[in-house]
Amino acid sequence: DGGITQSPKYLFRKEGQNVTLSCEQNLNHDAMYWYRQDPGQGLRLIYYSQIVNDFQKGDIAEGYSVSREKKESFPLTVTSAQKNPTAFYLCASSPSDSRSGNTIYFGEGSWLTVV
Amino acid sequence: QKEVEQNSGPLSVPEGAIASLNCTYSDRGSQSFFWYRQYSGKSPELIMFIYSNGDKEDGRFTAQLNKASQYVSLLIRDSQPSDSATYLCAVKGSSYKLIFGSGTRLLVRP
Numbered sequence: 123d124g125g126i127t128q129s130p131k132y133l134f135r136k137e138g139q140n141v142t143l144s145c146e147q148n149l150n151h152d153a154m155y156w157y158r159q160d161p162g163q164g165l166r167l168i169y170y171s172q173i174v175n176d177f178q179k180g181d182i183a184e185g186y187s188v189s190r191e192k193k194e195s196f197p198l199t200v201t202s203a204q205k206n207p208t209a210f211y212l213c214a215s216s217p218s219d220s221r222s223g224n225t226i227y228f229g230e231g232s233w234l235t236v237v
Numbered sequence: 238q239k240e241v242e243q244n245s246g247p248l249s250v251p252e253g254a255i256a257s258l259n260c261t262y263s264d265r266g267s268q269s270f271f272w273y274r275q276y277s278g279k280s281p282e283l284i285m286f287i288y289s290n291g292d293k294e295d296g297r298f299t300a301q302l303n304k305a306s307q308y309v310s311l312l313i314r315d316s317q318p319s320d321s322a323t324y325l326c327a328v329k330g331s332s333y334k335l336i337f338g339s340g341t342r343l344l345v346r347p
Contacts, residue, residue: 155335164241164325164339165281180334212280225271226327226335228280 125149126229128213134237135200135207143198143232145213154196155214155226158182165212171196172218200234208236240264241328243338251346256313258341260326263307269329270302270309274322275340281325284311316345 126147135141147154153172157165167180171190185204190196196215200207213229242261250256258272269288273281287293287300287309299312309328313320323340330336 157337164243165327165337167334167336170334225283225286227283231280 126213126215126227128211128229128232130232131230132233132235134235136237138202140199140201141234143200143211143213143234145196145198145229146194147196147213147215147229148194149215149217149227150193151215151227152193152218153216153226154190155216156180156186156188156196156198157212157214159210159212159231168198168211206236207234209234239338240330240336241326241338243324243326243341245339246342247344248341249344249346250316252316252318254316254345256316256320256343256345258311258313258324258326258343260309260311260328260338261307262309262326262328262330262336264328264330264336265304265307267304267307267328267330270300271327271329271335272298272300272309272311273325273327273337274320275325276322284324313343316343318345318347321345 129144155170156168166182169188171177187199211232214226216226271286272284275281285295287302293300297314301310323342325340326338
């Protein structure tokens with residue numbers, strides 16, 4: 123089935139640890155995104171990528187890093203520099219990041235908790 | 238001023254009524270507008286998108302866009318208890334990023 127797969131669904135991080143959230147899509151979409159959602163809040167953009175080997179910071183990129191070595195994959199690393207990482211992380215993709223209104227689709231999300 | 242603003246609610250309507258959800262945005266260069274539904278603990282799912290002024294209908298849902306007033310709305314006719322969720326407005330601006338509002342929580346009373 124086509125879609126966006128995020129893993130793991132639940133992850134616990136110890137203080138000072140880096141963790142990586144996986145995002146894979148088989149929709150042949152050019153653009154991929156990472157959003158963070160805190161309880162009762164909207165989605166905030168962390169990073170986005172319009173094409174392989176290129177990505178841009180979103181509104182809250184500090185303490186996060188990404189790579190886009192393959193079209194299908196856009197992993198997010200939450201580094202120890204991110205002081206409050208407990209949140210719901212959503213990966214998304216769209217066919218192309220153009221002005222034609224291409225729809226963004228979401229994966230099922232990953233819950234990250236600091237212990 | 239937030240880039241995309243929504244009333245957080247909750248908006249409470251009786252079953253069978255019309256629910257009206259509103260959203261305003263600040264970027265006049267915005268091109269596309271989306272409504273997502275999000276159940277608690279789940280990821281957002283697309284309801285519909287609109288990019289031309291006027292109305293767009295899909296089943297019980299109607300999206301309305303007024304670019305001059307920088308306003309987009311979602312009407313849900315014949316509201317059902319299963320429609321109870323948080324509705325997120327999202328706007329794709331001139332920077333190509335999709336910016337979300339904080340969402341409006343809708344409660345449909347049986």
